[in-house]
Amino acid sequence: MTTATSFPLTFELTPSTATRAAAERDEILADPGFGKHFTDHMVEITWTVDDGWHGAQVKPYGPLRLDPAASVLHYAQEIFEGLKAYRHADESIWSFRPQANAARMQRSARRLALPQLSEEDFVESLRQLVAVDGSWTPSAPETSLYLRPFMIATEAFLGVRAAHRVGYYVIASPAGAYFTSGVKPVSIWLSTNYSRAGKGGTGAAKTGGNYAASLLPQAEAYEHGCAQVLFLDSVEGAYIEELGGMNIVLAYKDGTLVTPESDSILEGITRDSILQLAEDRGHRVERRRVALDEWRDGVDSGDITEVFACGTAAVVTPIGLLKGEGVSIGSADAVAGELTMSLRQELTDIQYGRAEDRHGWMTRLDR
Ligand code: PLP
Ligand code: COI
Secondary structure, three states: OOOOOOOOOOOEEOOOOOOOOHHHHHHHHHOOOOOOOOOOEEEEEEEEOOOEEEEEEEEEOOOOOOOOOEHHHHHOOEEEOOEEEEEOOOOOEEEEOHHHHHHHHHHHHHHOOOOOOOHHHHHHHHHHHHHHHHHHOOOOOOOEEEEEEEEEEOOEOOOOOOOOEEEEEEEEEEEOOOOOOOOOOEEEEEEOOOOOOOOOOOOOOOOHHHHHHHHHHHHHHHHOOOOEEEEEOOOOOOEEEEEOOOEEEEEEOOOOEEEEOOOOOOOOHHHHHHHHHHHHOOOOEEEEOOEHHHHHHHHHHOOEEEEEEEEOOOEEEEEEEEEEOOEEEEOOOOOOOHHHHHHHHHHHHHHOOOOOOOOOOEEEOOO
């Protein structure tokens, strides 16, 4: 779907009259958790089939007014993104490869028959929010301001077709670690009864329905003491795909890193970056189908030495054990792998401005 947008958008600001006092904000920033607290403002941009993108604004954070017939509520025409703003030692605020999130949101939009927002307007929407709410970016190690752009079909119409009215929003949430257990190996539940996405479906798009499909198996994971659920391909049930909210990478003892290639998984920006850093170090990287049997056999023979999950929220998290009906690979007592942890360190050093940004991945948001 194309857009009749006038480029670039200009944003109007309506300041909140209920901004939290510095003391209240500091209390939240001292222990933000993940996804629980939200800043004082939000971005809204409207799209209509006749006028394209317009009405860009930064306004007080608050409930949306939606018609009960809004098609997002019935047919789930929705997409989102997730990226972080990092505070550097000199107080400046940066995001990591936001252009890649913009491009992925355009791909998601295409699959969900939503209008595409330009990369420039996407990045500008983040800058606009940080301009008013940048003080919500925490500075303690491993913390950030999680930015959540999303797009929903707001047209009040119950016929099943792409909506003629759409809203794009950005909200922001100060964030600490996603896994409360800290950076230590997690156990993962293998879902053999449920798929996250099917052939030709929406698996490669960042759309709410994929996450809704993961909630029941994710609940099973929790019941079995696991932090996340791993999905297999839905055709043969033999190849590993990804976790409910992150990608997966296997490391061989010769240094080769292997990650599933599939058109039903979300192409993670963290994964792409980690694999680039590994290639820079001379590691071989393979993006190909990975059978569950390969993982089992590799761990049994000692050829696979480390497995980790990666994503914006999870950063890089070692996986100790994979368990499921009749499946147990690895150990819950595993220690975090050296390669996993050094790649994690290198990535976060770049993100927090402690290491040279040799790939030009960082974009300053606070000016
Ligand atoms: N896979 C899924 C299903 C996700 O939700 C995410 C997180 O956004 C990822 C992978 C990793 O993507 P990224 O590294 O771009 O955050
Ligand atoms: C992210 O890492 O940004 C995600 O979207 C994963 C999850 C929090 C939904």
